[in-house]
Amino acid sequence: MIRVLVVEDQKIMQKYFEYMLSQESEFKHVQTVADAEEAVGICSYSAIDIVLMDVQTFHNHDGLKAGKAIREACPHTKILIVTSLIDPKVLERAKSGCADSLWYKDHGEEEIKDVIRRTVNGEHVFPDVSPGVELNWITSGEISPRQLEMLRLYICGFSYSEIAREMNCSTAGVRWNFQEMIMKAGYSCKEDLIAAALESKLIVTTLK
Structure with missing residues (x-):
């Protein structure tokens, strides 16, 4: 039992x-x-x-x-x-x-x-990767883990300069990565990308 x-x-x-x-x-x-x-x-x-x-x-x-x-x-x-x-x-x-x-x-x-x-019975059963989700023109798997982390930090309230310090890169590099994500997915602005990521549960920031 x-x-x-x-x-x-x-x-x-x-x-x-x-x-x-x-x-x-x-x-x-x-x-x-x-x-x-x-x-x-x-x-x-x-x-x-x-x-x-x-x-x-x-x-x-x-x-x-x-x-x-x-x-x-x-x-x-x-x-x-x-x-x-x-x-x-x-x-x-x-x-x-x-x-x-x-x-x-x-x-x-x-x-x-x-x-x-x-x-x-003692097994550990995990998928290799999380499922992909559609983000307008692309699936979430086409966004690199590093870019996804940048997006997560921005949603959590970090500025571009703070993200750059956190991820050991330049502010210009952060800005370029956001522009690439927006362009690749076919959104008109950063806010549309953020809304899609939250609505699809690609990024979750509400856990206590």
């Missing part, structure tokens, strides 16, 4: 996971909570085999941070990140110790069941 805790703040996804778990006799649905911080406490006193952990949870609490805390406090409990966020930072953080596996929500039901079983 695999004891499962669901951490998800969207009602429709809560019902989806609860129904999916109920269809398999090997899964025991222990509880569903909306807040990742609440899950840390539950795992400290309940026997949980695996947590299906969303990244953006109630009050924008960070599921990756909670996953790392649970893994450190309860080594027997596995963390499976379930997310629709394609931000490469999410996958990077998950692989760096915040989770045992990661699954994207737009994949199939049978796939997540398989990932649950494999994760409980």
Whole structure:
């Protein structure tokens, strides 16, 4: 029997996971909570085999941070990140110790069941790269990781000169990279590029 805790703040996804778990006799649905911080406490006193952990949870609490805390406090409990966020930072953080596996929500039901079983059995199941998303004329994979980091820093409030210091390059180099991203994607201005990156969840800056 695999004891499962669901951490998800969207009602429709809560019902989806609860129904999916109920269809398999090997899964025991222990509880569903909306807040990742609440899950840390539950795992400290309940026997949980695996947590299906969303990244953006109630009050924008960070599921990756909670996953790392649970893994450190309860080594027997596995963390499976379930997310629709394609931000490469999410996958990077998950692989760096915040989770045992990661699954994207737009994949199939049978796939997540398989990932649950494999994760409980000790495997680490991660995609090699995050999915690409369309940005007008191009896909996100055509933007280099360095350019994506520049865009992330700008969205977080850094100026061009601050980005240049952070990334050890010139201010003119930062400006050139933004111009290239805008031109390559076919946007008319920087604001359109930023709006597309946020709307597609390519970059996420709201986690607490």
